[in-house]
Amino acid sequence: MEETVNSPATGPTPTGAAPYRAIDRLREAMAAGFGTGVSPLALGMALMDWSAHLAAAPGKRLQLADKAAREAAALLTHAAALAADPAAEPVIRPGPQDRRFAAAAWQNPPFSLWAQGFLLARQWWQEATRDVPGVDPHRENLLSAMVQQWLDMASPANLPFTNPEVITRTLETAGLSQWVGMRNWAEDMARLAAGKPPVGTERFRVGQEVAASPGKVVYRNHLIELIQYAPAPDTDTVLAEPVLLVPAWIMKYYILDLSPENSLVRHLVRAGHTVFCISWRNPTAEDRDLTLEDYRSLGVMAAVDAISAILPGRGIHAAGYCLGGTLLAIAAAAMGGARDDRLASISLLAAQTDFAEPGELGLFIDHDQLNSLEGAMRQRGYLTAEQMLGAFRFLRSNDLVWSRMVRAYLMGEREPMTDILAWSSDSTRMPYRMQGEYLRRFYLENALAGDRLLADGRPVALRNIRAPVFAVGTEEDYVAPWRSVYRLHCLSDAELTFVLGDRDHLAGIILDPTGPGHHRIATRGRDGTCLPSDDWLHAAALREGCWWPAWTDWLARHSAAERVAPPAMGAAAAGYPVLEDAPGSYVRQR
Structure with a gap:
């Protein structure tokens, strides 16, 4: 029988094949250096799949030809109508989230015609790459997304001689805006080459303007620092059960402690909670x-374990955001299976436990693309934040790339830096083996929902979660789509309160609790009923305002009625002395 060796990412490999596999890995590492986030092989296979099936579908081709003829005729008719009435009704309007052509200058010809022609072409190509009989759904989604990206690059809004806002700005400033734009571009390129953060991030210093909630680091190991936050001033009593916040490992923890007005840590402290938060180490090779x-x-x-030693005998309200919530769900299920009842409740904020419908990030994850990504990670020992951010920028290129470039480089107007933008540029890395396991086990195999994930050598079953659960999804989340987050109803029998907030993955979770907004909320008991998501949507109560107060009220209802004096920082006698002031050392690692 042939001997095998274990590869962290791909598993057992016959020892006789190892030298040949090394040649493939060298090729993968070289190709990864020229990568753009999408595997060329995956894109090529998607293109071949689509073109072959389109060639075999005469009905679809006739449909597209008919649509092209009708759209061309409609555009010509509209152009003729404009000669008689400049306010003639347009043939097509952009979607509600597409703000590229919102300015009044775009309503005048010839700019309006260029915008109309672009939107019609974009719509035609969207139909051309969809619903071709026989095409693999994943490849169809990948190709359609790529075609839309290529079209968006050529949008008239991105070109200096077809964008009326750019032309007007250039005339108003006698060309000075172009000079300022060139200077902005040179400055950004210089900072990128030097590895420096974007312009304006210096106004959001960790420990001062952001991550500024007072506290102490009370525990540190190779992977985390644990921060305990001080109670609010003039606080005589607090709720007995502490709150543990688990951020995602792909981000610096202070997304949960940004500026005072949108700091989740500060909100919990002011609501009378003793708050702990994990700060992840920034991994190296x-x-x-x-x-x-x-x-x-x-x-x-x-x-x-640390919190249990510092505050013995007290239950813990654990809350995880994004992948931190997924990791928390794994830990909570493993604890439930081991009859460990230290968690008083579990809150999952924009966190998936079922990855059958992973959302738009699923475009980047199939066997070929994961193999390509592992080639890039294997060379360095980690996945860079820039590689991860590239996927998010791809999915929202109009908002995150093109509109910002037009403003900064063609109009000479920099977008004001905000705390969230500064945080997003404070990058982290992901270890090679863990990131490969995460993508493969969750996105490709959906192992957590299928009870095929192991913890301490035992299967992890989400139905073992006994503590009450508070889960939050957001309407416009493209990272963790709310219907995917909602599927926890079908995986766990625990009491479950589900909230659907407005906005997206970041703005729907990290927000000003006094600002405008709305949310839906409903609680399912322990009867195990799992309504379809659309039925839940129609039945859940609609409330105005932010969901944060509803969450803190829920935490209070699941806490002991008797309040206690604020605890001391750490517990030196139990082996958890104060190590340094918050925000600690790991958050400052580059």
Whole structure:
């Protein structure tokens, strides 16, 4: 029988094949250096799949030809109508989230005609790449997204001689805006080459303007620092059960502690909670073999153990955001299976547990693209933040790339830096082995929902979660679509309160609680009923305002009625002394 060796990402490989596999890995590493986030092989296969099936579908081709003829005729008719009535009704309007042609200058010809022609072409190509009989759905989605990206690059809004706003700005400033735009471009390129953050981030300093809630680091291991926050001033009593916040490992923790007006930490402290938060280490090449199990044991479980030692005998309200919530769900299910009842409640904020419908990020994840990504990670020992951010920019290129470039480089107007933008440029890395396991086990295999994930050598079953759950999805979330987050109803029998907030993955979770907004909320008991998501949507109560107060009220209802004096920082006698002031050292790692 042939001997095998284990590869962190791909599993057992016959030892006799190892030298040949090394040649493939060298090729993958070289190709990864020229990558754009999408595997050329995956894109090529998608193009071949689509073109072959389109060639075999005469009905679809006739449909597209008919649509092209009708759209061309409609555009010509509209052009003729404009000669008699400049306010003639347009043939097509952009979607509600497409603000490229919103300015009044775009309503005048010839700019209005250029915008109309572009939108019609975009619509035609969207139909051309969809619903071709026989095309693999994943490849169809990938090709359609890529075609839309290529078209968006050529949008008249992105070109200096077809964008009326750029032309007007240039005339008004006698060309000075173009000079300022060139200077902005040169400055950004210089900062990019030097590895410096974008212009304006210096106004949001960690520990001063952001991550400024007072507290102490009370525990540190190789992977995390645990921060305990001080109670609000003039606080005589607090709720007995502390709150543990688990951020995603792909981000710096202070997304949960931004400016005072939108700091989730500050909100919880002011609501009378003793708050702890995990701050993840920024991995290096030496951490390449850290696993997903390491993140559970050295991360969530180490934090739970520390809090249990600092505040013995008290239940813990654990809350996880994004992938931190997914990791928390794994830890909570493993604890339930081991009859460990230290969690008083679990809150999952924009966190998936079922990845059958992963949303738009699923475009980047199939066997070929994961193999390409592992080639890039294998060379360095980690996935860079820039590689991860490239996927998010791809999905929202109009908002995150093109509109900003037009403003900064063609009009000479920089977008004001905000705390969230500054945080998003404070990058982190992901270890090679853990990131490969996460993408493969969750996105390709959906192992958590299928009870095929292991913790401490035992299967993780979400139905073992016994503590009450508060889960939040957001209407416009393209990272963790709310219907995917909602599927926890079908995986767990625990009491479950589900909230659907407005906005997206960031703005729907991290927000000003006094600002405008709305949310829907409903609680399912322990009867295990799992309504279809659309039925839940129609039945859930609609409320005005932010969901944060509803959450803190829920936490209070699941806490002991008797309040206690604020605890001391750390517990030196139990082996958890104060190590340094918040925000600690790990958050400052580059």
